Amino acid sequence: MKILMTLFDIQDYGGIINHAENLAMGLKEIGHEVDFVKLCPKKKFGSTRAVSAESIAEYRKLGTGLFYHQSKGWWWPNENKVAYLDDVARAKFVEKCADYDAVLWHIPVPTCNKDNAGVNEWLQLYNPDTKNIAIIHDGNMPELYPHLNYVAHYFHGMVCVHESAYHSASCIGIPRKMIVNPFDLFGIERQYPDFHNRSGFTAVQVFKAWKRVDDLIRAIPHMKNKENKVVGGAGIEYRYMTSQDKCKPKYFDEAGDRIWDKALRHGMNYVGTIPTDVHYQLLRKSKLQIDPSWSRKYSAFGAHFNRTSVEAILCGAVPVATNLGMNKSQVFKAGVNYIELEAGAESQHHYAEVIDDALNDEIRWRDIVINNYSLAKRFDRKQVAQEYIDFINDKTLGETGKETTELINAMFNKLDFFGIWQARMGYIV
Helix, strand or coil: CCCEEECCCCCCCCCCCCCCHHHHHHHHHHHCCEEEEECCCCCCCCCCCCCCCCHHHHCECCCCCCCCCCCCCCCHHHHHHECCCCCHHHHHHHHHCCCEEEEEEECCEEECCCCHHHHHHHHHHCCCCCEEEEEECCCHHHHHHHHHHHHHHHHHEEEEHHHHHHEEEEEEHEEEEEECCCCCCCCCCCCCEEEEHCCCCCECCCCCCHHHHHHHHHHHCCCCCCEEEEECCCCHHHHHHCCCCCHHHHHHHHCCCHHHHHHCCCCEEEECCCHHHHHHHHHCCCEEEEEEECCCHHHHHCCCCCHHHHHHCCCCEEEEECCCCCCCCCCCCCCCCCCEEEEEEEEEEEHHHHHHHHCCCHHHHHHHHHHHHHHHHEEEEHHHHHHHHHHHCCCCCCCHHHHHHHHHHHHHCCCCCCCHHHHHCCCCC
């Protein structure tokens, strides 16, 4: 099967990078062809940006064949980009889609940002004769991507990577299935769990408001253990938390001390943004992996378990996650596959106690590690890739009203679509 992967240009791809690369590799490993392009709201491209030998050394290659960086995204040559405000480029892309057995849309519609304000040409990018599959990574579809409804008739089906995405996507009129994120299981540890050769925890994620990294940062000074406390990642909240002149008031404690500086004084080791292989090295040395994220909006739809929890399992570390982050999960079970934190509790003391206890409880730690060996198989990239192929081949899907295509385009061609939705978009709380 010949498959095209595509996505709209956004500022921060986060875990979408890992998903796309591992899915592409999994599809190739089971015998399929994969191409990959980015859709950009531009009229034309200039020459490809030159990359120094020092910079390119920070990049990796995996399934797509493109150079990618965990925080900087992909390095895109022009042949892998579509300037879709150009009528010719847009038409060529739509025509090219017909050459593929399926098109997988990692970001199926553009986000609401200033680059997309007043842009409606994206509505014309979907070939009605192609098996289009939307991949949903976000757990709050009604608020963030409701405009997918206006191109729903082009889609054969929709894949949701966790339960929050699956349930929140019920607002979109597309047949859907939950297929978890793909991973390379080659490095999963099979030896007897090595509790005594590990130390402390690792917590690496994008610093967004709903990721709640500050809950963990506040807890570090209250921890009694003297083991490793590794924190990594970056993002808007990291910049606010560490800024000398723009630090948010909530990132100071009652005594006026910066929670970041206080955590550093109490043993936090900040490693910055790191590639996946370095993250894995840290996890293989850690007893625990901490994911403090939670969102009341996300959890109302179900669990929004993050990639980092699976990465912990692959490296023999025990995930620690919040009850809201894992809300009613059918994949991860509290006490069986992860250790639970109570979201919204008096976090600095509660988190410290839970983490201290987990670092000292060897029996519980070993039981969870062993339980997770079997759970990991569900995330194998070849198995996940086959689930995508089976979904693409499902002949009962995709009858979503293609006859309405011309009508929909006529309705929205002259509309400031993003002007309407920007007023309704808000921060996740």
